[in-house]
Amino acid sequence: MLSNHAANQRIIRKDPLLLRALLIGFTFLFLGFMVVGPTLNVLYQAFYLGWDVFAAALMRPDVHSAFRVTLIAAFFAVAFNMTFGLAAAWAIARFHFRGKALLTALIDLPFSVSPIIAGLIFVLLFGTYGYFGPFLKDTLGLQIIFALPGIILATMFVTFPFVARELIPVMEALGPEEEEASRTLGASAWQMFWYITLPNIKWGLLYGVLLCNARAVGEFGAVNVVSGRIPGKTETLPVSIERIYEGLSEEAAASAFAVATLLVAMALVTLVLKTFLEWKTLNDLKASQKEAAKDAA
Amino acid sequence: MGAKVYRALPGFRLSLGFALMYMSLLVLIPLAGCVIKASSMTWDDFWITVTDEHAVAAYKLSFSVALIAGLINAVFGLLAAWVLVRYDFPGRKLLDGLVDLPLALPTAVAGLTFRTLFISDGWYGKYLGFLEPEGSVGHWFGPHGWFGRNVATLDVRAHDGPFAIVLVLVFVGIPFVIRSLQPVLAEFEAELEEAAAILGASRWQTFRHVILPALLPAWLTGFALAYARGLGEYGSVIFVASNIPGETQIPPLIIVKQLQQFKYEQAAAIAIVLLFFSLLTLLFINLLERWSRRYDPAR
Amino acid sequence: MFRSILTAGVLTILGSVVGCSPKTSEHELLNVSYDPTRELYAAINPAFVKDQASKGKQVSVNTVHGGSGAQAGSVINGQKADVVTLALGGDIDAIARTGIINPDWQKRLESNSSPYTSTIVFVVRDGNPKNIRDWDDLVRDDVKVITPDPKTSGGARWNFLAAWGYVTLHKKKGDNEATEFVTRLYQNVLKLDTGARGSTDTFIKGKQGDVFLSWENEAFLVKKLSKEKLQIVYPSVSILAEPPVAVVDRVVDEKKTRALAEAYLQFLYTDAAQEIIAAHGYRPINAEIRKKHAKAEADIPLFTLKDVVGSWDQANERFFADRAIFDQIYRKKGS
Helix, strand or coil: CCCCCCCCCCHHHCCCHHHHHHHHHHHHHHHHHHHHHHHHHHHHHHHCCCHHHHHHHHHCHHHHHHHHHHHHHHHHHHHHHHHHHHHHHHHHHHCCCCCHHHHHHHHHHHHHCCHHHHHHHHHHHHCCCCCCHHHHHHHHCCCCCCCHHHHHHHHHHHCCCHHHHHHHHHHHHHCCHHHHHHHHCCCCHHHHHHHHHHHHHHHHHHHHHHHHHHHHHHCCHHHHHHCCCCCCCCCCHHHHHHHHHCCCCCHHHHHHHHHHHHHHHHHHHHHHHHHHHHHHHHHHHHHHHHHHHHHHC | CCCCCCCCCCCHHHHHHHHHHHHHHHHHHHHHHHHHHHHCCCHHHHHHHHCCHHHHHHHHHHHHHHHHHHHHHHHHHHHHHHHHHHCCCCCHHHHHHHCCHHHHCCHHHHHHHHHHHHCCCCCCHHHCHHHCCCCHHHHHHCCCCHHHHHCCCCCCCCCECHHHHHHHHHHHHHHHHHHHHHHHHHHCCHHHHHHHHHCCCCHHHHHHHHHHHHHHHHHHHHHHHHHHHHHHCCCCHHHHECCCCCCCCCHHHHHHHHHHCCCHHHHHHHHHHHHHHHHHHHHHHHHHHHHHHCCCCCC | CHHHHHHHHHHHHHHHHHHHCCCCCCCEEEEEEEHHHHHHHHHHHHHHHHHHHHCCCCCEEEEEEECHHHHHHHHHCCCCCCEEECCCHHHHHHHHHCCCCCCCHHHCCHHHHCCEEEEEEEEEECCCCCCCCCHHHHHCCCCCEECCCCCCCHHHHHHHHHHHHHHHHHCCCCHHHHHHHHHHHHHCEEECCCCHHHHHHHHHCCCCCCEEEEEHHHHHHHHHHCCCCEEEECCCCEEEECCCEEECHHHHHHHCCHHHHHHHHHHHCCHHHHHHHHHCCCEECCHHHHHHHCCHHHCCCEECHHHHCCCHHHHHHHHHCCCCHHHHHHHHHHC
């Protein structure tokens, strides 16, 4: 998903001024109404009752706890799905095997499945009457749903495809030549991965991690089903936002939106990092192209 | 990519093994559990549950709102991608960055902000009174208006009704069409356009016969992705829909209701239907992507 | 540099995982409750903690709120609730059927284990512009109603039963008339939120609908806390809603919190708690305290669940199960 603006603007490709103005206007209106407006509205609602209410909402201990739970769930989701993404991309982009197409399609499944289903399946598995729940509880004393592990699992499920989806095309585009060369020159598998593969895919990998993290931090539907929603214990930020919003006092909505600004802030940081990564990738690509051109000459 | 096998490269078994194991543990086994749960019902019970009038209405609603939102995104996405790639104007970089915001913004926050935007004294709702049943436009589509009497009654409110769901789905789907189109548009070869122009094609003809066919695969993929995203969306819809059975109730809510009546088999049954449709959509997208690579010499 | 930051991050997060893994302590209670009791238990819990502190015990109480049915479901599926305080007995019955709560739960505490009762009333906008006085006004063509979905909200089931009882018990009509009445009523409903709080939000912040069918206690709090001026209308007759409480036997035995959990529920019956209950718009079962807080207009005849349909099992089967009467309402409309 690179926005490559390398194409030069030639006279012949220029649209008439009026059309250009019209289209630019439309785009501004569309993105303004649909993206900028709703985002600004979060900030407006958050500060609607002034700075004090905003600050008080962010100082609540239950919000801090929700923040921590969210970060933990996101950390595990990113760590596991990153490892999976690397493994899956390596297998899919570097080898041919039967069922590859099916595997690729299955990786995407959690993307289009409703998060409620993600919640449901973990209740069916780990609930008191689930397939594994009683066993885990009786033998290991492990509580999965209505506790942190359930939140982590649900988050992992919904963010499952993100890293793999980003890495597969990147690895396919890079091709295996450098890695093969390193092996011929006697590099161990680990050396090859650490010195050739990883540096080549690092920006793509980071980009996938970023998307995975953004989705993990914001997951609501699945976590709502399995978390138990105990304030200060098993709540994530989106779940606590809903709870705070449903309070009756006048500050309820403003406080909820104040907590939501935390998530908006994270989203904006994600966007900035993402833009930076794209710029980096583009630069790397250009640099390697230049080198290739030099070598050819 | 040819049928070459890179035997020189290590880690095939390890990587594939880990990927398969992890996917089985996290995705396949849990989903299989869902199927097993539903299979404890008799076929008749299963069929009655999944073809229940409200369930069918919910699938239809989900498909149609996702479709409409996908189409809106297809049109505006093409427009926005065109503008962002081809024109240079102040604020372009910023606008381009904002396109990804819906990916990064949690859906529950999106739902809440849309809920407050479109209520009668919200930022947008204030100016949309004409869409209400009592408003000038809303009246046309109501049971007493011209459209309502002669064509079909439509709920055009920007909150609570099906259009409210379309609006949030447009929001969550924005990045997909734009991001699919941008690279294709950027790499589109100017020579082709020049050739068309030299051969006497008008701007519109060039667009229609030269540019559009080249964009089509990416455009369709973007649309399909936005559509798939809309099908599965829950967090934001739940805050804006009025949840009337048969009208504005989305399928995940039926699952929630079955769960609350302690009917896990029925919940699993509905879930399987949704899974099936998701798989179909994904398969379609995969086919589309393969079809679009058909002419691509790079692959 | 990058690596050290990463290591530090990993350590912090792992540390906090360990730090926040759920420790069950015998001094800690989890009360799983329904939607509109948020403010009530936010006031009762500190009072209980203080009461225990005066007896030399350090305890803490957490409360989770949500749709009554969903909450019962979470307890059935393993949420470690020491006590449940739900909107309707049917939901606790559902938990009891799985053996987690003893079947005799309703007999263990006074007044069918309901330390407070409530009823269903109408909330209307200032000045009652649509002149809504009684149940019959809710089925008028020009009236838009806000109520949650009986499938997901306990309060909404009471709403439905109150409307049904109005026709069958008060007007002494048959089931056909009652079905027609509730059908017309629910066709006037603009939005079926999943919980009572969602409906409150739709009516107050969303400014939708002319009348909000609500718990009396929720109406009381909304009127008190809302910026908008609101009026509470008491219909000619309504239902006696009895939200029950119970100790979750299997959990308290496992966590060894039985004594504390029982003390918590007993505390609800003390004068101190009954005062808090009254102050939050519920009807305390303590006759004296109720009299002290009673308002004249609230003194309307109330029928009970038993009068309307017999039991929750029967109510669920007749009205709220799949393809039962409530589902039929929206079916007729479509086809």
